[in-house]
Amino acid sequence: MPEALIFEKSHSGRCGQTFPANSLDFNINQVLPKDHQRQSELPLPEISENELMRHYTRLSQESYGVDNGFYPLGSCTMKYNPKIHEDVVRLPGFSDLHPLQPEKSAQGALALLYDLERMLAEIAGMAQVTLQPVAGAQGEMTGMLITRAYHAKQGRQRKYVIIPDSAHGTNPASAHLAGYTIKTVHSNAEGIIDADDLRKVVDKDTAALMLTNPNTLGLFERGMGEVAQIMHEAGALVYFDGANLNALLGLTRPGDMGCDIMHFNLHKTFSTPHGGGGPGAGPVGVGESLTPFLPVPRIEKNKAHYFLNRDYPESIGRVHSFYGNFGILVRAYTYIRRLGAEGLCDISRNTIINANYLKKRLEAAYDIPMHRPCMHEFILSAKNLKPQGIGAWDIAKRLIDYGFYPPTVNFPLIIPEALMIEAPESESRETLDEFADALLQIRKEIDEDPEQLKNAPQSRKHGRINEVRAARQLNVRYSPS
Numbered sequence: 371m372p373e374a375l376i377f378e379k380s381h382s383g384r385c386g387q388t389f390p391a392n393s394l395d396f397n398i399n400q401v402l403p404k405d406h407q408r409q410s411e412l413p414l415p416e417i418s419e420n421e422l423m424r425h426y427t428r429l430s431q432e433s434y435g436v437d438n439g440f441y442p443l444g445s446c447t448m449k450y451n452p453k454i455h456e457d458v459v460r461l462p463g464f465s466d467l468h469p470l471q472p473e474k475s476a477q478g479a480l481a482l483l484y485d486l487e488r489m490l491a492e493i494a495g496m497a498q499v500t501l502q503p504v505a506g507a508q509g510e511m512t513g514m515l516i517t518r519a520y521h522a523k524q525g526r527q528r529k530y531v532i533i534p535d536s537a538h539g540t541n542p543a544s545a546h547l548a549g550y551t552i553k554t555v556h557s558n559a560e561g562i563i564d565a566d567d568l569r570k571v572v573d574k575d576t577a578a579l580m581l582t583n584p585n586t587l588g589l590f591e592r593g594m595g596e597v598a599q600i601m602h603e604a605g606a607l608v609y610f611d612g613a614n615l616n617a618l619l620g621l622t623r624p625g626d627m628g629c630d631i632m633h634f635n636l637h638k639t640f641s642t643p644h645g646g647g648g649p650g651a652g653p654v655g656v657g658e659s660l661t662p663f664l665p666v667p668r669i670e671k672n673k674a675h676y677f678l679n680r681d682y683p684e685s686i687g688r689v690h691s692f693y694g695n696f697g698i699l700v701r702a703y704t705y706i707r708r709l710g711a712e713g714l715c716d717i718s719r720n721t722i723i724n725a726n727y728l729k730k731r732l733e734a735a736y737d738i739p740m741h742r743p744c745m746h747e748f749i750l751s752a753k754n755l756k757p758q759g760i761g762a763w764d765i766a767k768r769l770i771d772y773g774f775y776p777p778t779v780n781f782p783l784i785i786p787e788a789l790m791i792e793a794p795e796s797e798s799r800e801t802l803d804e805f806a807d808a809l810l811q812i813r814k815e816i817d818e819d820p821e822q823l824k825n826a827p828q829s830r831k832h833g834r835i836n837e838v839r840a841a842r843q844l845n846v847r848y849s850p851s
């Protein structure tokens with residue numbers, strides 16, 4: 371039985387809390403005009419605290435997160451979120467701050483933001499960082515607006531942004547929002563940007579190339595030097611999508627690869643809880659020549675005093691209110707400070723080992739289209755399982771019966787029936803083995819009993835739902851009948 375809505379559990383007259391009667395001499399009509407007052411009772415559920423508690427506890431247990439088990443969702447870096455982050459972010463000095471508080475009474479928070487900007491700039495090889503954007507996608511748009519401002523200053527507006535055919539959907543969306551038209555550069559047989567094709571696509575109207583490294587096939591773009599040179603010779607910028615930084619930390623830096631602008635996904639690489647569209651942070655880093663265009667206010671330091679500087683006439687302006695998602699920034703700061711430089715290097719080393727170990731365990735059973743050493747993730751394809759009537763979707767759904775969250779499916783678009791598996795550093799060898807065993811067992815079922823997969827998941831309260839309908843005809847309103 372699905373959990374009923376809290377409104378359906380409501381019984382008139384029940385309540386969780388009782389308040390003393392209002393003893394103040396207070397007349398609502400004196401503070402709020404009649405036409406601003408509610409005309410009817412607010413239709414809130416009436417329920418005891420006991421029932422309320424059980425309702426939400428049960429709902430929380432129907433959900434799956436990194437604290438339940440392995441979450442191999444490729445391109446999302448669903449790693450463990452250390453619980454000390456939650457303690458730090460709840461320190462009253464952080465949690466009780468008001469965003470409109472005067473600068474001089476928020477010096478500690480400003481110092482933390484200032485230091486976080488410096489640490490991210492160092493990690494990425496960039497000159498300056500803004501912490502304002504609150505998602506990777508918003509970071510991309512900020513980067514594209516900086517690109518526009520840069521070309522405008524050169525006195526030549528340009529029309530196109532080039533994006534590889536393997537890119538994440540937010541890349542073309544962000545460039546489009548910033549007013550650019552998208553051109554595609556193809557991947558070569560190796561799965562990385564085809565430099566010859568890039569030369570054909572670039573022209574004097576090209577504003578920038580947006581690329582992801584390691585790319586969404588989990589492969590390192592090793593032609594970066596050449597790619598950056600092609601772009602710079604055409605007077606265009608290189609934008610680096612840093613969502614996959616988990617495989618690069620401490621090993622190499624986008625700035626050293628010749629990239630001009632980048633975003634970080636703090637909620638992925640720097641371990642803050644994410645998923646379901648929850649809060650994130652997408653700071654943007656730029657090279658020296660682009661710093662005048664960064665969003666304002668910028669956090670600066672004069673001797674020991676931190677302050678907000680709005681005096682940058684070439685700035686693209688604000689992209690978010692106040693300081694961005696402050697709580698996420700505190701968590702990322704804590705993460706970096708606890709690990710230190712050597713700890714950050716270990717993250718990427720262990721991430722790369724984990725992904726390659728999993729890939730090795732699965733290679734005999736599944737088709738691996740780009741079979742090269744991978745970075746933090748790799749892709750299986752179910753295309754060769756058509757004769758058994760099985761696609762990527764069926765394998766993903768069957769994994770739920772084995773107790774795992776499914777990997778990303780049907781992305782990137784250039785691999786048919788893709789299952790994109792990411793194995794962050796925080797997973798143990800035992801967990802990876804259990805996951806590999808499940809996938810190997812499923813591969814057996816595909817030959818012996820494919821119906822098992824077509825009806826999966828069977829072990830959950832809800833079977834296979836129509837996800838397109840759930841997205842297109844979403845109904846979250848309760849209408850009392």
Ligand SMILES: *Cc1c(COP(=O)(O)O)cnc(C)c1O
Binds near residue numbers: 445
């Ligand atoms: C997650 C992701 C993004 C978008 O980041 P959000 O924080 O979800 O907006 C962009 N590019 C790649 C490669 C990603 O994995």
